[in-house]
Amino acid sequence: MFAEFRPLPIHSLPRTTDLVEPDQHPGAVVTLDSPALSVMTDLRQVRPVCIQQDATLREAHQLMVCSGIRLLFVEDHQHGLVGLVTAVDLLGERPIVRMREQGKPHAEVWVRDVMTPRIQLDALSMEEVAQARVGELVATMQQLGRQHTLVVQVNPGNGHHQLCGLFSTTHMARKLGMALSFIRLPQSLSELHHSLLHAQ
Numbered sequence: 001m002f003a004e005f006r007p008l009p010i011h012s013l014p015r016t017t018d019l020v021e022p023d024q025h026p027g028a029v030v031t032l033d034s035p036a037l038s039v040m041t042d043l044r045q046v047r048p049v050c051i052q053q054d055a056t057l058r059e060a061h062q063l064m065v066c067s068g069i070r071l072l073f074v075e076d077h078q079h080g081l082v083g084l085v086t087a088v089d090l091l092g093e094r095p096i097v098r099m100r101e102q103g104k105p106h107a108e109v110w111v112r113d114v115m116t117p118r119i120q121l122d123a124l125s126m127e128e129v130a131q132a133r134v135g136e137l138v139a140t141m142q143q144l145g146r147q148h149t150l151v152v153q154v155n156p157g158n159g160h161h162q163l164c165g166l167f168s169t170t171h172m173a174r175k176l177g178m179a180l181s182f183i184r185l186p187q188s189l190s191e192l193h194h195s196l197l198h199a200q
Contacts, residue, residue, distance in 0.1 A: 030175040032135035039134055039175050040151065041166040048073045048163070053082050053112040060111050061090050070170065071148050073163075074115045081163070083115035086148065090114065123150035126164055134172065138180060141169050 030038055050073045051060050060072060070087040094114040099106060102113070124140070129151050141149060151165030173180040 030134060032133065032138065032176070034134045036129050036132040036134055036137045036167075039137065039167065039172045040129065041168065041171065043164050043166060048166075050075045050079075051085070051111060052077070053110065053115070055111045056107065057090050057095060057109055057111065057114065058107070060085055061087075064090075071166070071168070072111075074111055081118055082112070083117040084121060084148075084150075085111050085115040088147070089116070121150065123152040123161075123163070124165075124167075126151050126153035129165065134176070137167055138172065138176075141167065141172070141180070 028034075028038070049063065049067050049069055051063055053074050053076055063072060064070060064087055072085050073081060074083040074085055076082050095106060095109050098104075098109050098113045102109075129137075137149075141147075147169045149167045150163055151167070152161045153164045154160070155162050169180040
């Protein structure tokens with residue numbers, strides 16, 4: 001099966017073998033006039049991190065921490081997209097509200113209880129994003145008051161929309177070297193517990 005391929009030669013490591021130093025050459029400088037695609041997470045190249053809709057909030061939070069991200073795509077058992085859940089959803093007021101509404105402990109609140117369902121999601125068009133600058137994306141995120149924005153394209157084969165990109169204000173701020181804070185930070189859990197205990 002592999003007869004047509006020639007194995008590469010293997011070399012012994014000499015005594016003077018060092019670990020490579022990280023590349024010290026920074027990437028291209030990103031400014032507000034740079035192409036918007038320069039700050040987009042391309043989901044055609046980076047596999048999105050997903051979680052089942054019946055996972056616990058603790059599992060979702062642990063996955064975010066381990067992956068170093070603040071957004072998870074929520075899927076059903078057929079791997080269909082059913083929504084999104086962010087760190088704000090997990091640590092903000094939604095879990096407390098669901099606990100009060102459904103009368104169950106925090107350990108029994110599922111991802112599906114606090115996520116934003118697919119029917120409520122919107123996105124930017126890849127065609128427009130491809131022509132936009134970073135500054136226009138910053139203005140868009142500021143207007144929406146969000147930390148994340150999705151990008152979609154149409155699959156010419158079946159006409160379905162496909163999620164193909166993601167913008168994050170955290171990623172954009174790091175690339176630009178400036179603060180971008182357009183949303184209210186979630187209350188601490190202690191503040192939420194206090195407000196729940198003293199609610200009328």
